[in-house]
Amino acid sequence: MAVLNSFMTWIFKSRLGQIENFKRNPISVQENIFKELIEAGKNTEFGKEHGFADIKSYTDFISRVPIRNYDKFKPFIDKAMEGRDNVIWNRDIEWFAKSSGTTAGRSKYIPVTDESLEECHYKGGKDMVALYMANYPDSRLFAGKTLTIGGTLENNPLNPLGTARAGDISAVIMENLPFWAYFVRTPSKETALMGEWEAKIEKMALETMDEDVTCMAGVPTWTIVLLQRVLELKKAKHILEVWPNLEIFFHGAVAFGPYKSLFKELIPSEKMRYMETYNASEGFFGIQDQKDSDELLLLLDYGIFYEFISMEEWESEDPAVIPLSEVEVGKNYALVITTNGGLWRYKIGDTVKFTSTSPYRFRISGRTKQFINAFGEELIVENAEKAIQLAADQTGARIANFTAAPVYFDGSGAKGAHEWIIEFQKDPDDFKEFERLLDMHLREINSDYDAKRHKGLALIEPIIHHAPQGLFENWMRMRGKLGGQHKVPRLCNSREYVDEILGMLQKSESSDPV
Template identity: 40%
Template structure:
């Protein structure tokens, strides 16, 4: 056993011991978090606007601070971007994490000196929890690869702005940096295909022991690696000591079988729940379902029953009031300067001792198979734009879904249209939609431009295809609507037999 592995096991044991203290006192931990947030926040512009001086209890907090999405904080964020201090949190943020929201387009999420530790420490503690439970610290003896966005950032008014994964890359601990791949120079490559090829060259002969990244990105890396070593090469033969896969951000299930087939064996996996708004949970054990909700990281959580979320006065619950098996919209207040902030996710508790959750979905329909966060408004605008130019087009209905594993070529979005009158030139129609969507959504633009996704594909359906589908699921007529977009292929697969024309 190496010295690093031996030390890691001792630190892991100590970390779990510390974790148990707040795990066993969840309500008290969250109460203390809220008190601290209010105490610091009372001297900010937001705190003064919302009379933080009068807040004594959680009930007071709910009365003073309404639930909001990014639009509700946008005016405050813009003041920070203009250089103003003490707006949402003391001083100015250290970073803005630039992200594409499911409701507000491009968002600039503050990361403060106080909150950056949440993003870094939580990822570290996830690995330490794994070591404590399994005893496997041998992966620290070899190379570790973190497939992430570019660490290149811009700077304005003293605040750095970049992708969350790139920001986190600047804070990898020194003891891991020595083993980290790819190199900083390679990580800065913007074009994803070029970047993957460069990563393959850097890593193909390395003693890789841990791989971390979003599953479809990792799969592309494995495919290129296998090709570089010989088309039949399995990852286990290239990296015989590979033992850990760390992932988060998307549903793993669509990718799991192919990923492990590429590896040639099953290996341990660790699920994380990171978001620009905070590192919220991680898999703390292999024996129980769900992710440990991090209650001691400067984040105060609230939970709204999902069915009430769009009500005028929805029920707001703190950690001690939740029930198992119920869908809740997740709301955060934090030392990043977020207050009553809905991140759009829904979670379901699978344990209350300790509090563990599974991410059950999103409040609104969306597509984010690769992190693109395409929302209904963007889809509608893109179609409307195309129809204004192709004025002959009449649409009966349409829906959009991702195709993660097409029979050939890169993944893509498939748009299923039932036309009353088809476009004269369907390829032009496709391109108009694709160009507009790329304009509206910077993450989709990055993915298509970086050749992670190929441009969308329009599928023309038989007459009455949607009517037949809605009838088949018992939702024909009334107020029932076909979702404009889905993050899975349930509707798309049901419509596939009605496709009469495919253009690309």
């Protein structure tokens, strides 16, 4: 294994020169990516419709191609999913990454081309390791196994008999890994891609608990569930009793801050390292490249051309859009991407704030809409409003106001949850039934929430507080936000608002006469 570790380290470090090139020459690298993408799309249905043959400059591009969100781009994706060739890319598209978060349906499907797999997602995985090795040259990463939790795959819903398939981006990546990758990872592909999560976690724990795991990669939520099950099976106090050579956890998809203390309890070692990545269904955008900073390096030679909308312009019907060369440090920007996955001037809904422009480094600052994504559930306001209205209609209730936030994992072994504070204009006929229906409709509307709620593995049923009338008005008044355009935030990924309102609720309850 020592020889393998040295060889693999050399292979991955060979990429460092190319990373340095795009760090030193970011704008010229992006200009080359732009030209390559226009050439690739010129003879597609989308390219012909938008006059790609006449595009000679970035100015031509923005005058011909409007910015679109998923709902507006969906007709082009649907054509590709139905099996039509050359719609948004110049080669067949065999994979679609399934993701929730759209108002148009339960799931959205993002095209994944051969080019985006090789030149974006896989390149990101290689660079992640290369940058880690550069920061920690004493690493023994390849002396053991990398543990990864995959998603699930399914048939293409618009063409079930066709060759194209769909699934979580992690599952699409895992299904297409080169054969040699399976010598350095665990568990087996068959287990990692199982669809029934309770059985999957159990089998993963059984397969991995006796391996020499040196690295973990995945979403914190499911990783915690797996680690806790491994500890139960091995009757161990902490995970280093099971995997003494574990040295790194590559994490992404949800904010890591709330999980850090729990990971330190599960893995009590000052030598344990954590490295954030930003790999979405639409592309691999950033990697934490410095060991003393949580900033992410923007990845510029991945077949992605970046544009940005300042958050001051986001709600405008015709927002000002700028290329990478014009971004400023400290400002919030919404991401717009054109990719080798067949997305053209596509708004992904994420926001970033640059911390440096030499090289370009950033932090993820949130979403363009309110949301809860503490466990990978990607619950957006539209999901919440639709579910709560359905539950109210079915129980004769009327909603005055509500807000919700996550309850994070803690060291006691308690599961995560969503905590709601709801003020009714008219109370439901049966409050318990209202609670059940709200949870049920959230699961129907949002497939990622449903997966996390499955048998209570990661999320238990929602905690719902019945607020007295006037509570939200008093809270808004206390904050100086009453009236005008100010609105109660429906969802928040932190507990800032919920804890304030709960404090007021507890005071009002304690002051009630007995």
